[in-house]
């Protein structure tokens with residue numbers, strides 16, 4: 689059984705998908721984390737992530753790191769990203785209070801939600817080379833298991849034959865408020881207006897890109913989560929099964 693959950697950033701996909709996965713004992717796959725892991729590797733190889741210097745651990749072979757950097761310097765970004773994809777493997781590990789994301793043998797979970805990764809991920813996710821690699825990986829991970837997968841193109845591209853497709857929406861303001869609360873819990877400050885602008889920018893990039901844009905699959909059930917609690921969203925999804 690495959691449940692596909694798509695929708696824009698902050699629509700509540702991952703929170704509800706995690707709850708459903710634990711209730712139904714399904715595997716949960718956060719495909720956004722995979723796009724973030726590639727983006728983090730791309731930035732880290734160029735030493736663009738403040739205070740993090742683990743590029744030698746991420747891709748230990750010096751020659752490969754050099755080759756990727758020279759492709760970036762030559763502005764051959766497609767080639768550089770293709771080389772990155774060929775030289776990493778992404779995997780998840782469930783722990784008691786969450787899920788860790790690994791690139792090769794390195795736990796990149798502390799870095800993939802940083803501001804610099806968030807600012808760059810929509811751009812990196814627009815490259816065909818990255819999408820082809822990750823879609824392939826996502827299909828492999830789901831082989832032979834019950835899975836709930838969230839992202840932008842799960843019901844349209846990754847699993848067009850998914851047993852259930854859900855498309856979650858919410859206004860930019862609701863999503864910014866949720867994000868603000870998450871950041872407050874982490875002790876971080878942000879401006880509501882700035883968060884609205886960031887979300888609108890990512891919505892635009894994700895829905896207008898050429899490769900697998902964010903769109904609702906024709907046969908997906910749309911749920912607007914503006915006025916719903918997470919439990920209400922979960923119940924609505926489960927009632928579609």
Ligand code: DC
Pocket residue numbers: 697698719720721723724809810813838839840841842890894
């Ligand atoms: O869900 P998220 O915010 O962690 O996703 C990060 C970015 O990855 C998002 O801006 C778009 C991209 N993404 C994608 O293009 N396709 C997916 N299936 C999942 C995420």
